[in-house]
Structure formats: structure tokens, C-alpha cells
Amino acid sequence: MSTTAVLFPADVEDFGRELDKIRDEVIGSLGEQDAKYIRGVIAMQRRLELGGRALLFASWLPPVWVAGTAALATAKILENMEIGHNVLHGQWDWMRDPKIHSMTWEWDFASPADQWKHSHNYIHHTWTNVLGKDRDIGYSAMRVSPEQRWYPIYLAQPLYNVLLALFFEYGIAVYDVELERIPTGEKSPKEALSQLRAIAGKVRRQIIKDYVAFPLVAGPCFLPVLLGNLTANLARNVWAHTIIFCGHFPEGAEVFTEDQLEDETRGDWYVRQLLGSCNIDGGPLLHLMSGNLSHQIEHHLFPDLPSNRYAEIAPRIRALCERFGLPYTSGSLTRQTRSVWKRILRLALPGPPTTPAG
Amino acid sequence: MTTPYLTTSDAPPRWSVRRQLASASRWLTTPLMPDDYLGLLNPLWSAEELRGRVEAVHPETADAATLVIRPSRNWVPHRPGQWVRIGIDIEGIRHWRAYSLSSAPQRPDGCVTITVKAVPDGLVSRHLVRRTAPGTIVGLTRPEGEFVLPEPPPPRLLFLTAGSGITPVMAMLHSLLTGGAAGGEGAGGGGAVSLQSEKHREMPDVVLVHSAPMPEDVIFGEELRGLAARLPNLRLYERHTRAGGRLKPTDLPALCPDWADRAAWACGPTEMLDEVAAHWAGRSDRLHVEHFRPAVSAAGGEGGRVRFTKSGREVDADGGTPLLTVGEDAGVLMPSGCRVGICFGCVGRLSSGQVCDLRTGQVHGEEGDLVQTCVSAAAGPVDIEL
Ligand SMILES: Cc1cc2nc3c(=O)[nH]c(=O)nc-3n(C[C@H](O)[C@H](O)[C@H](O)COP(=O)(O)OP(=O)(O)OC[C@H]3O[C@@H](n4cnc5c(N)ncnc54)[C@H](O)[C@@H]3O)c2cc1C
Numbered sequence: 207m208s209t210t211a212v213l214f215p216a217d218v219e220d221f222g223r224e225l226d227k228i229r230d231e232v233i234g235s236l237g238e239q240d241a242k243y244i245r246g247v248i249a250m251q252r253r254l255e256l257g258g259r260a261l262l263f264a265s266w267l268p269p270v271w272v273a274g275t276a277a278l279a280t281a282k283i284l285e286n287m288e289i290g291h292n293v294l295h296g297q298w299d300w301m302r303d304p305k306i307h308s309m310t311w312e313w314d315f316a317s318p319a320d321q322w323k324h325s326h327n328y329i330h331h332t333w334t335n336v337l338g339k340d341r342d343i344g345y346s347a348m349r350v351s352p353e354q355r356w357y358p359i360y361l362a363q364p365l366y367n368v369l370l371a372l373f374f375e376y377g378i379a380v381y382d383v384e385l386e387r388i389p390t391g392e393k394s395p396k397e398a399l400s401q402l403r404a405i406a407g408k409v410r411r412q413i414i415k416d417y418v419a420f421p422l423v424a425g426p427c428f429l430p431v432l433l434g435n436l437t438a439n440l441a442r443n444v445w446a447h448t449i450i451f452c453g454h455f456p457e458g459a460e461v462f463t464e465d466q467l468e469d470e471t472r473g474d475w476y477v478r479q480l481l482g483s484c485n486i487d488g489g490p491l492l493h494l495m496s497g498n499l500s501h502q503i504e505h506h507l508f509p510d511l512p513s514n515r516y517a518e519i520a521p522r523i524r525a526l527c528e529r530f531g532l533p534y535t536s537g538s539l540t541r542q543t544r545s546v547w548k549r550i551l552r553l554a555l556p557g558p559p560t561t562p563a564g
Numbered sequence: 565m566t567t568p569y570l571t572t573s574d575a576p577p578r579w580s581v582r583r584q585l586a587s588a589s590r591w592l593t594t595p596l597m598p599d600d601y602l603g604l605l606n607p608l609w610s611a612e613e614l615r616g617r618v619e620a621v622h623p624e625t626a627d628a629a630t631l632v633i634r635p636s637r638n639w640v641p642h643r644p645g646q647w648v649r650i651g652i653d654i655e656g657i658r659h660w661r662a663y664s665l666s667s668a669p670q671r672p673d674g675c676v677t678i679t680v681k682a683v684p685d686g687l688v689s690r691h692l693v694r695r696t697a698p699g700t701i702v703g704l705t706r707p708e709g710e711f712v713l714p715e716p717p718p719p720r721l722l723f724l725t726a727g728s729g730i731t732p733v734m735a736m737l738h739s740l741l742t743g744g745a746a747g748g749e750g751a752g753g754g755g756a757v758s759l760q761s762e763k764h765r766e767m768p769d770v771v772l773v774h775s776a777p778m779p780e781d782v783i784f785g786e787e788l789r790g791l792a793a794r795l796p797n798l799r800l801y802e803r804h805t806r807a808g809g810r811l812k813p814t815d816l817p818a819l820c821p822d823w824a825d826r827a828a829w830a831c832g833p834t835e836m837l838d839e840v841a842a843h844w845a846g847r848s849d850r851l852h853v854e855h856f857r858p859a860v861s862a863a864g865g866e867g868g869r870v871r872f873t874k875s876g877r878e879v880d881a882d883g884g885t886p887l888l889t890v891g892e893d894a895g896v897l898m899p900s901g902c903r904v905g906i907c908f909g910c911v912g913r914l915s916s917g918q919v920c921d922l923r924t925g926q927v928h929g930e931e932g933d934l935v936q937t938c939v940s941a942a943a944g945p946v947d948i949e950l
Binding site (some may be wrong): 236237238239240241242249253254256296299300301303305307309310312313314341408411412414415419420423543 | 591592593595596600601604653655656657658659874875885892895896899
């Protein structure tokens, strides 16, 4: 199912050069407006969080509970997506602000920033949609491509995908420890243990904060605060799961094999990133709330460009793809989500037969 | 009025309560710090980071201005002559430079001042002088530096300055005027130190020899002339170099016959400081100098691929660019300091390769060496633990 074959190598390199040009332009024009943007989002997120938590202290009134929980959930989503994910990509390192830097940032997510940067920035962004390499595409956990061999365990994958959505942050954290590499000797139990300890330390603090400290401070509102925090966390998890799955798994996203990567040039790399990613159409609010992963294609082409610039380069990338006859996959959130679930349900069963790539 | 004794004796319990509160509140803010939320209300309330708010910008000459800065609560008073680093965002990017404090410690309004001369093509100095509005928040560091007066000050002093080199000396003059040389800790509860203490110690005998191109280029010119007219113990000699040529150390005996007996402080361009140092050879224990610029003399090394191993960044560097700049441009969070090779605030551990010292041209470095990134450039491929 590879489209790569339709491009001549010279075209691939041209395509790559055009993209490099766009990248250089954006980097050359970074400045005060961009700095203002991220500082503004961070300030807004923190105010929203404070506001949400303050409302929850008065949450014996049901509408106040709803408003507080919604504000907190929104804050948590922004914190993970538009802020945390992107800061950890180093998108804002150019500002040289130690408070907004990939080396110092820590986020409200079970994966400690260090571990996540390795598994996400390095493994996933390098090996995007390469079977057996990109752990984001199932590997052992999930069957998302017909090229993956079927095992009976996959019959349960719709169920555990629901569970993964609800407990996304914990699922990702533990999954990234790559426990399955211990029996094969690729990973030492000691290393895995120290990673798990770091996760446990973070999870403990998060749980104390949301389910003990804030409820206690709320006194008589103990229970509504606890439930509000729980709801906000679940909502954030489900949202993050939805956006991330829409980025790589809808119909149209391609997978690759390791031998396709031999002698991969910069142009090839760009093409693979493009073919492995799908955008979500929507307005500015959707882009913000998805951490601009609605511009998954632009993000995968330029993972370290500030996210506020993806919207502006997206039309140029789309035009470029048209010019080179490359597909640019995008669809509405409902369409993409439906497509993801269709794939997960279908591939829970054996088959369908595949045509060899290339 | 609290005496210093009282302040220190009741400080510990108050501090520990505050600290306990802070560490308890961390449970509510994890993974962030309470500071991150407090900063929304007032950037100066940070307990963790020093910052300052620019309260006013006063032009001094056509290309120099004094910035009045209110430091955050955790500020430690400086000793006159010391410098701080100022961090300022220009086009979204934070830049740090060293500036001497030109105010005496413990100003009644709690502010400090720096006085900046815009250098041609200077990124930060021009921004501070021309484009910084009151209200701007700047990064700040604790005062540093050994270019200070001893306590008590010697009876006879000589200051040799040129251009913006007057700034640390201005702070010293002010504090000599008000009777406290060391400033800082000794000065007590702050506030009104002026009139009473002016009597409390005689001002020592001071000779100030200052150079600037023209009379109107003299930073603090009016104030200095006023002080010299009022104070019999202060002799001011202005050298206007456009008309009179550069001052040579050999001119000194005519201006100040007992120069050799005086404790001397010199601050100005590198050439001047080099000449002064040569002139004081054999008496260097009586001379204190402050450099504003690195004494870069060497053309540099051959350059090479630099790997910042902790941050995982890699770039090609030329042989004339300090590793500090190379790292900053690559988005690495580089520790930095005076940027002229004195303070050792920028060192990084070398894990392989060699560097060229831009001051001497010497190529050096072994695995494990701490190198000053502000005055070292790559001499071949370099791995550094930053
Ligand atoms: C301990 C210490 C105290 C200092 N105190 C003061 C002070 O009180 N007032 C003050 O104005 N400056 C002071 N400086 C100098 C200051 O830190 C900056 O170097 C200066 O403001 C130039 O910075 P810039 O970003 O504008 O220039 P850059 O953009 O870094 O440099 C631009 C060009 O100017 C040249 N240049 C750099 N510095 C100077 C200089 N000092 N004079 C002439 N040309 C220069 C560079 O070689 C380059 O070609 C001090 C420096 C040190 C180390």
C-alpha cells in the first residue's frame, strides 16, 4: 500500500528541498509574537486551572461543579497537549527561557519528561509508522495494520482500547518502559525498574494532589472535588487518546517495513512522515485543544517548529503535496475517529489479506 | 526601627514556617512550583528566581542611559563595584549580559541602577538604552565580583576610568560619600542612611581620572562635576580624548603625583587596562581592574562538530565562535556568567576533543576538564557535557 513508489527519486529530493525552505523561513521569522503566544497560552492555562479548582470548592451546587470540572479538564488538556507535548519537543527552546525549555519542563502526565522524550521524540518520530520499530503503532499491544500478524489476543483489542483511552497516561507511561524487551535481553531489568520507580514517584504525587490534597483542602466539598478531579483526568485521557489515534491510524495512514528505510534520504524521510500522518480539519479551537496535533502532518514534518505556526504553513504543504501528486490525508474529527475505530474493530479479527508493499 | 540584630534573631523561625508552607504547597502545584502560579500575580514574588522590574530609564548621554530596576524580594544587597547579569528578551530570545551596578547599596526606594552605553551593533546594550520601557521584567542574578572597596576604605584612592567604565566607580563614590564602603550586609535595615552617616566617617581622599571623547559624552558628567565642586576630598580630572588625545599612564604623575601610593581602581577599554597594568608592574597589589570585554586576541581554532551531550544537540562550529554562543544558538540551555572569562559561571565538562582559548590562542583540554565556554572555541570535534 505504499505510494512512495510513484515518485521518482529526484522528485522526492525536490519535495524535501521545498520543505526545507519552508522550515528555514519559519525559523527565520520566529520572534516576539511567538514568544507572546506560548506565554499567553501558559498563563491562560494556569488561570483556567486555578479558576476550575476554585469553582470546585463551591461545588455543592451542581452547575458550579460542572463549570469547575470543565475548566479543570480544559486546563489539563492544554497542559498536556498545546504546552507539555510541544515544549518537550523543544519547539520553544529557541527562546532560551529556562522556564519553557525541553530540558527543564515537567508535565502533569504519568510519563516523566525524560522517559517520554526518549520514547516519543526519538523512537516514534524517527521510526514513524515503521512496523516493528515505531512502538506507537501497536507492535505487541494493538493490531492496527493488516501487515501485523493476528493473534487471538487481538480479539480483545476493542475492549482494551477503551481502557487505554480512560487510563491513557498510565498506559503510555508503562508501555514506554518496554517491558517486553526484558526477556529478549535487549533491556536490563534494572533499567526498567528504575524507570518504573520514577513513574511511580510521579503518579504518587499526582494522585495525592488530585485525590487527597485538594479534596482535603475543600473540606465539606471533599467528595465533589475528588469526583471533579477524577472526571477532568478521565476527560483529558480520552481526549488525548482520541487525538493521537486520529493522527496515525485512520484510513489513508500508511505503514512501512524496515527494509523500506534502507538508504533513506532526507526527502524519503519527509515523504514517510507525510504518508504516516493524518490531519484533523477544524477551527482554531480544535487546533488549540489538540495541541495542534490536528496538524499532525506538519508536526511530523517539522516536530520542533512552534505549534502556533503549523496552521499558517498547512496550506503551503497541502499545495506542495498536490504539486508532487502526494496524498495529504485529512478529515473531520468524527470521520477520523470513526475510521480509527473501524480499523481497530476490523483488525481484531484475522485478515484482511495484504498486498505486499513496494 | 529594627536593629540588624533583631532582624537576624527572629528570621529563622519565620523563614522555616515559610519554607514549610512552600514545601506543603508543592503538593498542590506538582509538577509545577508555587512560584509558577505566584508569577501570574506578580513576577517579582518569585522565591526561586531573581527578577527585576524596570521602573524608569533616564538618559545620561546621547548613547547611554541609567535603568532603575526594582529587584524581587529575595535580592541580596551588593557591594559597590559589583556587577549583576541582566536577562532580557529581544525578539522572543533571552539574552544575558553583565552590568555593573551604578547605585550605592540600600537606596531608600529599594531599587538598584545599571548604566548602559549603547555600543555600535550591540544587541543588548542598544535594546536596553533605546527600546526598554518602564514595566519590563528582566532576569537578574546575585551581585558578583571582586572589584570592590575594602572595609574600611583606604585613606587615599585613585580611580582611573574611561567611557562606561565609570559605572562601578560611581557606586563606590556614592557609598564613600555616605560613609559606608562595603555596603551590603553591614548597612543594616536599609532606608535612610544618608545625612547622619555622612558625618559618621570622613570621606577619604579621592582622585578620579576619567576619559571620554567629548565633555557631553561623560556619563554622570554633571553629577561628577557638581560633587567635585562641593567636596574638597574629591578631585576630578576629565580627559576629553577627541581634543586632548588618549590618556597615557605616563601622563599620570603630572595629574596625581602620589599615584603610586594610592590604592587604585581602573575600568575601561582593554587597551587602557593593559597599559595601566603594565604601568603598575611591581605594584599590582595596589591595583584593581575590571574588564567589560574579553581580551580576545587569538584568531581561534579550526572549529569542528560540537556535541552537547546532555541536551543531545549537535552543530558545526567555527573556530572563532565561543562554545557558549554556539550552544545558545543551537537552543541548548547554556549556563552563562560574565561572558568575558572571569567568573567561571559558564563552565562545562569536556568529554572529548580540545578547545582553543580565544584570549591566548592556546589549544588545550583533556577528558574531564572544566572549560570556560565563553572564551573557548572548538579546535576539532568536541563533546561537552551540557
Ligand atoms: C563585569 C562586567 C561589567 C560590565 N558593566 C557594564 C556597564 O556597567 N555598562 C555597560 O555599558 N557595559 C558593561 N559591560 C559590558 C556589557 O556586558 C556588554 O558587553 C555590552 O553592553 C555590549 O553588549 P551588546 O549585547 O550590546 O553587544 P554584542 O551584541 O554582544 O556585541 C556587538 C559588538 O560590540 C562589540 N562590543 C562588545 N562589548 C563591547 C563594549 N563593552 N564596548 C565596545 N564594543 C563592544 C562586540 O565585539 C561586537 O562587535 C560589562 C561587562 C562585564 C563583563
